[in-house]
Amino acid sequence: MGELRAYAALLGGKARSMASYRTSFAIELLSNLGSTVLDVVTVFVLYRATARVGGFTLAESLLMTGLTAAGFVLADLVVGNIDDLKRYVRAGTLDTVLIRPLRVLPQLIFMDLPLRKLLRLAFGIFVYVAALVVNHVHWTPTRLTLAVVAPIGAAVFFGAIFVLTASLAFWWVESGEMGAAFTYGGRDFTSYPITIYSDWFRGVFAYALGFGLVSYQPALALLDRADPLGLPAWAGYAAPLVSVPAVAIAALVWRIGIRHYRSTGS
Amino acid sequence: MIRMQDLRKDFTVRVKAGRLRREKRTVPAVDGVSLTIEPGEMVGYIGPNGAGKSTTLKMLTGVLAPTSGEVSVFGLTPVPQRTRLALRIGVVFGQRSQLWWDLPLRESFRLLRHIYRVPAAEHEARLRRCRDLLDLDAFLDTPVRQLSLGQRMRGELTAALLHGPGVLFLDEPTIGLDVVSKQAVRSFLAELGATGDVTLVLTTHDLADIERLCHRLVVIDHGRVVHDGTIDALHARYGSRRSLVVDLDRPLASGFALPGATLVAAEAEGHRVTFALDSASAGEAVAALVAAASVRDLSVVEPDIEDVVARLYASA
């Protein structure tokens, strides 16, 4: 309990720090909302030119976009700022984190929780719910469960990707924006039906890295559509489980990373 | 209380070998340090840049894991037991802040109370004491980013002590401070050490910190301990002396001798002379000079830490 209160205090500190930059914070809040809005608008714009992309209608695509938006933004809100790890490693801020009686990852998360992304989360959920409505999903108890679990699974999966790509900084401080290829890149990948990608690219992102199970498969299950790429129908229901190995790998790599930092210094 | 046994830390660095090739090379930052520090001691840890001071401190606080050797603080091994140890030690990095940049000092302290899970009454009592001793009241409600370096350092000291640690590690706590702030920090630490409740380990480049605060001086160079003892023992061992620089109205009479001191330089046609103080105290030497000559101005120059350390290299 004491530990939880400590994290709550860290979060409170962050909130009060933000309050001293009110104008900037307000602009950030809005522009962050704007970025998710624009992602969705992009989908609408592209569908102005065509009725189907990769064999899917606008409404169907929107379900994947919405599922991704809700899950990704939740992950980005909670652990997205772990991306700054490379800055902490370079500036030596990680040392001040290591002298406190708390665990490193939660400390980094709560020290700098990007509250400016809150509105964005609301919008992401709105798009997801709206997409569920316009698609006239044929509701069953299993589908209802899936509809709730899928965005959470997506969030956990993206969270794991954030931690994994951030851990890169323990070995490679100059990794720059490389992590973005998989975090933001992953989000872009899962925002569209994966049928649009070429075989090898889909093989890497969708199946080897697991992004295909984040939004595409659950969306198929919710829409009651067979996978044109040939995976069985139950795959959609099992898909959120992909976040379990993802978290396990992320946790392992993080641990090894911290150990590496301690044995090499900054 | 603090024990280091044959402690080593190697860093691998990549050095250029030819146009594109890079070679890995192992550099020992701390090369077999063994030290024991008893409760209540005040230990100054000095050495040139890159000697391994900060690396040692980081191993004692659990930030870095040793390559080999043993280290324990309060019987805890810092790396696997970092969080338990953190509750019992205080750390001040002179070049890094653990305060919240955008928040008033008071808020930072309040947050630290939660992080270290300190009961409110204890927190209040300790904060009260620091406020009195460090004169914090004037800027307790100022955001940290607006504090002067001296004010911030006083805040950092308080932050490191609010959970009542048994050891305080200070990495260059007076770096960059003005004279007044240095004094404030030193007298605070002196008072803290005098209670005997807190063991102090500090690294510094400023010999005055050591002279004012530390009974024991550990000199480290190239990762090895080259001296461990009192500051007097160090000066005695390397013959470093304080000196007295005197400006005179008229040059000294030839053959003038100052008991317990040696004339080492005469400049400006004998209007400025420098004596090295061998056995005489500054007071005795000044008294003897004033009695024998017309003194316009004088100053006592401390032996330079860099000089002492330089001599240590030569003999190491």
Place this chain on the structure above:
Amino acid sequence: MGGIYASVLTISPGRPFRASVTTFGALVWSGFRRYATYRQATLAGSFTNIVFGFLRCYVLLAVAAGATGSRPGGYDGAQLATFVWVGQGLLTVVGIWGPPDLSDRIRTGDVASDLLRPVPPVTAYLAADLGRFGHALLTRMVGPVIVGAIFFTLTTPTRWQTIPLFAISTLLAAIGSFGCRFLINATAYWLHDARGPLVLWTLGSGVLCGLYFPLRLLPEWLAVTLWVATPFPGLL
């Protein structure tokens, strides 16, 4: 180009023109050198540009495949692919999302030392940015374009004039983007930190410059307004 020379003249009004050019050149070179030291970051950045190139290219090609006559907005597949990959290459060259140096320096107060130098700060920052531009042109442009050419059919310019025109327009875009970023960063003088405006900029510029999709896919009234009234389309 006129813009550069006009500001060069103000570097040292009392000294001959040549000295000013030399100063400016030295500043450009130092900007170039600064980025040349981050070789690994350049590599990492190119990798990211390339991954996003694939993502955007596949999406646009899928749109083209479904569009009537396979020509959304009047572009064919090869033109769209070229648009994406050259865009990915240009992204860092033009530097729409360039580093927020100025606002950081304002926040920390380091900007004071810039004001002490005998070179007007705007000129100095422009010179450094042109150095960055030169470095990016040599390093960051090539990767995405080559990868794009390997995996997709790209169009090659049919008229020789296209190449010098492209080069000039790139340089002008870089200067334009510098101007915009300088203004955004300068909001830090009032707001302490320019993060809010910067995010707004990153976002607005990305879409409005046509990074996500060609602007012609927008309804015509909107596209025309953007072309005429905002600096964005001119940047990419």
